[in-house]
Amino acid sequence: MPAGDAFSGRQLDSIERAIRQAEEFGGLDYSVYVGDTDGDPRERGRQLLGALGQEVARNHVVVVVDPGHRSLAILTGSRASLHLDDRATALAAMSMTSSFGAGDLAGGIVDGLRTLAEHARQPRALHTDVEN
Amino acid sequence: MSALQAFLLFVGLPLLVYGVVALFVYAPSLSRGPKYRPGLSWWAEPVWISGGDSAAVASAEPIVEGGGCSARW
Numbered sequence: 001m002p003a004g005d006a007f008s009g010r011q012l013d014s015i016e017r018a019i020r021q022a023e024e025f026g027g028l029d030y031s032v033y034v035g036d037t038d039g040d041p042r043e044r045g046r047q048l049l050g051a052l053g054q055e056v057a058r059n060h061v062v063v064v065v066d067p068g069h070r071s072l073a074i075l076t077g078s079r080a081s082l083h084l085d086d087r088a089t090a091l092a093a094m095s096m097t098s099s100f101g102a103g104d105l106a107g108g109i110v111d112g113l114r115t116l117a118e119h120a121r122q123p124r125a126l127h128t129d130v131e132n
Numbered sequence: 133m134s135a136l137q138a139f140l141l142f143v144g145l146p147l148l149v150y151g152v153v154a155l156f157v158y159a160p161s162l163s164r165g166p167k168y169r170p171g172l173s174w175w176a177e178p179v180w181i182s183g184g185d186s187a188a189v190a191s192a193e194p195i196v197e198g199g200g201c202s203a204r205w
Contacts, residue, residue, distance in 0.1 A: 006176035019182045035178025042202050043194065050192035052184045057195050062183070068174035073202045081199035089201045097205035105168040 006034050006067075011106035018113040026120025028080045029060045032109055037066040045075035061116060065096075067105060072096060074116070088119035170205065 007015070019030045037044035041064040048064065049057040058079040065072050074089040092115040099108030133141075161167065168174075180186050 006179050012181065015181055031183035032181045033178065033183060034181075035176070036174065042200070044189075045200065046194035046196055047189050047192050048180065048183060049195040049198070051186075051188040054195065056184070057198075066174075067168055067170075070170060071202065071204045073200060075200040076198045077195070078197040084199075086199045086201055089199065090203070093201050093203040097203050100168075101170055101205045103168050103170055 007106055015106055015109050015113075018110040022113045022117035022120075025117040026083065028083055028120050029056070030063070030113060030116070031060065032063045032065070032113070034065045034067065034105070034109075036068050037064060037071070039066070039069045039071065041066045041069075041071050041073035042075065045073045049075060049077060063096075063109065063112060063116075065100070065105070065109065067100070070100070072100070074112075080120075083120045084116060088116065091119065092116045 015032060019032065022028070022030050031048070033044065033048055044066075045062050045064040048062045049060060052060055058077045060077045061080050061084060062075045063072070064075065072093055074093055076084050076089065092112040095115050096108040096112035099105075099111055178186070180189075
């Protein structure tokens, strides 16, 4: 990979479009970080959420991709994790890594965002079930 | 046939054909942009799409509440 931009203009457009659609569809906020994380994408994701601020991070989902270390993390904020459980994020991660392994970085990110949006659902209200 | 004509015919024409073929070979990948190759190192600048202020990341206090997952490929 030569030095320069990670994505072409068209690839960036498709990722931004997927983010917009996911936000409209599931009601959560998304962002995608692609770059070196010193091999710890989870820690970088937590820092990215921190940079957004407590209030914004609560409803935010950040996808961290480290192509150099071939590792990926999907972090959900405290409120976003009620809509998107860890199983749903693992499913999205699986669809992403299968594309990444084939060399399709932008396509994998778009697929993953689509999977996340499809699984973002209203959280189950606890202690409000009425027994019949 | 003059020397110039011979030069154009035997050197210029093959070079022109070579250039046209090379253009056809490289044009698709040039228009598609950079391609990620798994296993090779990654030198592109970090990019945070639809994110916040990249300058604030280094000094930000990590948020550990919430969920998520990690994966490798």
